[in-house]
Amino acid sequence: MTGILRVRLTAWLIGIVTCTCAIVALVAGPGPEGTTASAEPVRTATIVIEQGGTRTGFATPEVTVGGGGTVTVVNLDSVDHTVTSVARDADGAALFDVRVAAGTSATVPGVEALAAGDWAFYCKFHPGMRGTITVEGVVGGVAPVETRFEQPLVVPATRRGADIRLVMRRAKVRALADGPRTTMWTYDGTYPGPTIRRRGGRGTEVTVVNRLPRGAGAMSTHLHGDHHAPADDGQPTTHLIRRGDERTYRYPLLVDGRPEPGSFFWYHDHRMDRTARNNWRGLQGMFIVTDPPTRGLRLPTGRRDVPLMVSERSFTPGNQLTDPFADGPDMTGHHGEMSWTGEHAPPDDATVGDTVLVNGRHAPYLEVSATRHRLRLLNSSPFSSYNFTLSDGRPFLQIGTGSGLLPRAVVRSSVLLGPSQRADVVVDFSGASGQRLVLASVPAAPGTTGDDARETAVMEFRVGAPAPDASRLPSRLPSPRLVAPVPAQVSRTWTFGLEETARHGSAWTIDGRAFDPRRVDHRVRLGTVERWRLRNDSEVTHYVHIHAQQWRTLLRDGERPPPWERGLEDTWRLEPGEEVEVAARFTDYTGPFMIHCHMLDHEDHGMMARFDVVP
Known part of the structure; x- marks a missing residue:
């Protein structure tokens, strides 16, 4: 659609709304004894999305409609959007939700039944886009329902041995409070799988057995954040576990001969082209590396050390997982590289769940004493980010990332985590006896970091x-450090973007190229320190994950990173136009490793590259 046509269509739509208002006013006419009767509420309203809406938001973020009226969405942008209600029904589903493909229009279902009031909405794919539908002139109707926390939180079983066996198999698990159990692909019959807890430096072997249904295909398990050999890294195309087979992954939990620092890792499927699908179906679990006791460091332990995996899924009326991957795009070849065509080709390939889960359950609650608790927060969702807050405003004391403790504890009112990011925080529940505090996700102010986070209750x-x-609440912490000096010059710049052609489809790319497992995009000499620059040239945020090493954040847009990014990291948020510089020393292992976006559809659809560590 040309720019002139978009302008004309927009003017036409505005004209319709203006004419409708004028007609309503004329129909109302003068009232008794020369007074003017109250105008009837407008029966129709239009939400317009202009080109570039991802950046600028809804062109008409506030619309008004009378009770029983209809709202139409016109999408003039080049990407798909949704209009989704923030308010939920008793089952946790949005009260209205419609996906509007690029260059099309659609009616928002459910608006005609709403009660009077202001109804906030957002785009599920670009949550920074927000607006309000105001319903007037109606008595009764559908009203929002507060989230009910009806299920106790389940903390996964813990495995502590040096030899661990995990069987991938289909199982029925309790995800929703009522109705049938949900069939998922699991590690050992639970979602999440068992939590593995091991002391740094104590070698661990994890044997994974594939007993998934016929047709599931070969699998690959990646221990996210750990330092290990390429053969044990969960390669996307090699060292796969076929149905009926097993594979033993060896994790020494050592870095350059020293015990790996206390960390919060997680394990998940990493199969090329199937990572989003396999994670959605349940192949996820947590892995905690502990430090030896440190004099003077007295963090909460035992039942007060709680791992929380936050994710999301969508369910059918029978409580089964929806299958957003069943009718996925067709892959086409172009000069030997991957590209996709079809309804859900990039950039319209975001998998977003309707229902938030914590440790596999919707809206759980946890009974806690009025003491300090250590919460290990993990966002394992395929696409969404969460900006965590507590309902009474009490702060989080962040003591670590997923890769180790910070140099100093940081007091934060909210903690933003994108896909695969983790935060180690302490919450002091003192003085809250008898209260029910809600852990929620709230978007930040428009135009600020975190304005694209989901708005939802998480747990109680x-x-x-x-x-x-x-x-005790710590100030200084025994944070691991990058010992070797960091080069002043950048060794490699990785640029994250989108490539589209009318003939060959589209792909998420790094340096303008989609992933090819046979192509080596960069070589690093073992024992050296390299400084890398990560740059986002696309119009959407990405979360970039680098395998293999312990990474230090040096600069964010040329400035020193915020205090919560001054420890070790493995995944970074990159907003459009943003640059981050990181450094690592490449130790112990040679061979192929990956760098990719951890928004899993982006990874599956090309945004991954290979680098090799060489002698």
């Missing part, structure tokens, strides 16, 4: 009586 803490508490 039911605070009981005070109890003896030997823990």
Whole structure:
């Protein structure tokens, strides 16, 4: 659609709305004894999305409609968008939700049944796009329902041995509070799989067995954040586990001969072209590396050390997972590289769930004493980011990332995590006895970092009586450091973008090229330190994950990174136009490793590259 046509169509739509208002006013006419009767509410309203809406938002973010009226969405942008209600029904589903393909229009279902009031909406694919539908002139109708926290939080079983066996198999799990159990692909019959907890430096072997249904295909398990050999890295196309076979992954939990620092890793499927699907179906679990006791460091332990995997899924009326991958795009070849065509080809390939899960359950609650608790937060969703807050405004004390402790603890009112990011925080529940505090995700102010986070309740803490508490809030922490000096010059710039052609389809790319597992995009000499620049040239945010090493964040847009990014990291948020510089020393292992976006559809659809560590 040309720019002139878009302008004319927009003017036409505005004209319709203007004419409708004028007609309503004329129909109302003068009232008794020369007074003017109240105008009837407008029966129709239009939400317009202009070209570039991802950046500029809805062109008409505030619309008004009378009760029983209709709202139409016209999408003049070149990408798909949704109009989705923030308010939910008793089952946790949005009260209205419609996907509008680029260059099309659609009616928002469910608006005609709403009660009077202001109804916030957003785009699920670009949550920074937000607006309000105001419904007037109606009595009764559908009203929002507050989230009910009806299920106790389940903390996955813990495995502590040096030899661990995990069987991938189909199982029925309890995800929703009512109705049938949900069939998922699992590690050992649970979602998430068992949490593995091991001391740094104590070698661990994990044997994964593939007993998934016929047709599931070969699998690959990646221990996200760990330092290990390429053969144990969960390669996307090699060292796969075929149905009926097994593979043993060896994790020494050592870095350059020293015990790996205390970390919060997670394991998940990493099969090329199937990572989003396999994770969606349940192949995820947590892995905690612990430090030896440190004098003076008294963090919460035992039942007060709680791992929380936050993700999302969509369910059918029978409580089964939807299958957003069943009718995926067709892959076409172009000069030996991957590209996609079809309805859900990039950039319209975001997998977003309707229902938020914590440790596999929707809206759970956890009973806690009025003491300090250590919460290990993990966002394992395929696409969405979460900006975590507590309902009474009490702060988080962030003590670490997923890769280790920070140099100093940081007091934060909210914690933003994108896909695969983790945060190690301490919450002090003192003084809250008898209260129910909600852990929620709220978008930041428009135009600021985190304005694209989901808006949703996550879980509830039911605070009981005070109890003896030997823990202390730390200030300084024994954070691991990058010992070798960092080069002043950047060794490699990785640019994340989107390539589209009318003939050959589209792909998410790094340096203008989609992933080819046979192509080596960069070589690094073992024992050296390299400084890399990560640059986002696309119009959407990406979360970039680098395998293999312990990475230090040096600069964010030329400035020193914020305090919560000054520890070790493996995944970085990159907003459009943003640059981040990172450094690592390449130790112990040679061979192929990956760099990719951890928004799983982006990874599956080309945004991955290979680098080799060489002697």
